[in-house]
Amino acid sequence: MRSLIPPVFCLTLTAALIWPAGELAAFSTIGGSLSQSQRDFRVYNNFSDANSNENTVEHPNFPGALGAEMSIWKACVEWSSRTYSDGTGDPAQNGSLGSGDADFDPYWAGNASGVGNSNDNIMSPVNSCGAGVLAYCETPISNGWRIRFCEGHTWDDGPGYSLFGYCLQGVACHEYGHALGLGHSTVNIATMYPTISGSGIGQRSISDDDIAGVQYVYGTADSNKCEVTGAEVVGNTITISGNNFSSNSNEVWFTRAAVTSTGSNPRLRVQGLSSSGGGTTIAVTIPSEAGPGVVMVKRSGSGGDDLSNPWPTDLIEEGLCDPDYYCTAAVNSTGGGAYIAHGGTLSASAADLSFDCYGLPANQYGVFYYGAAQSSTAFGNGVRCVSAGGVGTFRLPVVQSGSLGSVSYVLDFNSPPVSSGPGALSAGSTWYFQYWYRDPQAGGANFNLTDALGGTFCP
């Protein structure tokens, strides 16, 4: 039981809070806003506690990031103008990720080499804080910010939580609200309410009041806003689709692959790009410095509406050694669905495909299986997404979820059915994978299934 609830505290808030006009407004602002050139955020991940980096399950919306980086990335993109990709990645979210609907979008710029100065836009832990302080944000506002998480507390990156830990994502979402110009709210369900209840998971999802606040500072995103709706990689070219790009003088921003030094500008921009299709398509050669992360389009202009929402990409050609996700993760006894994710590739020679599932009931048995065709059939408490397709379905060895409700499995490419016979994962063969698991606490059929992934194996 948590009897004391430390306040989430922001250093500069003692100076002046500025309430907007209108008696009913419950959010507050600290005055000022982040310019278009200050939308980058980075992480210096030197959290000393293992709880901060427990999440080793990849998610396609956060390519290249695990642990604290993924947690903070999720926290910031919740403030995006548009639903972030397909909106998935956080089963605890009320609705989908990307709820701001303002002319404001954050830019995941990767890892920094240190804590940086108070305007380097880096989140990191700090050894000591004042009594009762969980985290704080230093906000020179228009010139940037710095956010620190106090190491006197245990920070949980999720999805598991320690007994006295705090939700890194939830608190980061609150602190990033300060960075973008919001003060505290009087609405007790708002992310910007000055104290948190429980571990702070509820703060992950911004409320109507927080949305009104970010819209007050940056303006409501209108239909003319620069917007990205997809990105597809073929070879070393990424083609970005969306709306309201300029006919020329566009920029595409990438996440850098390398750790960047604290004082450097982390933005990786390709400039002078033309669009086609009436401002709906931009094709650009992927720069060698780019890594898995996001792309954003900036059309000509310096307004918040001239910079698009972020779109995730691993910069790997879709369908070429990279599986597609499909089907439905039905609600289980945890209150959400359980999802399958992958590591490695659909490459027969690389033989590096692995699976992770999360959102599972804890300590329950299950089995990965695969087949030659997709399906969508009610089965148990969930949906069966894989069928034999005239070839067959094949079970892999039984595994068990851990106390955090996740399971990992590395395919053994040297043993049947993966290596030989009709179930061999050979180049040119097409396979779909899903996880079946026991869920006695849900009742019903006492079992359920994740969503699914698969595709054609390359050499």
Ligand SMILES: [Zn+2]
């Ligand atoms: Zn605060």
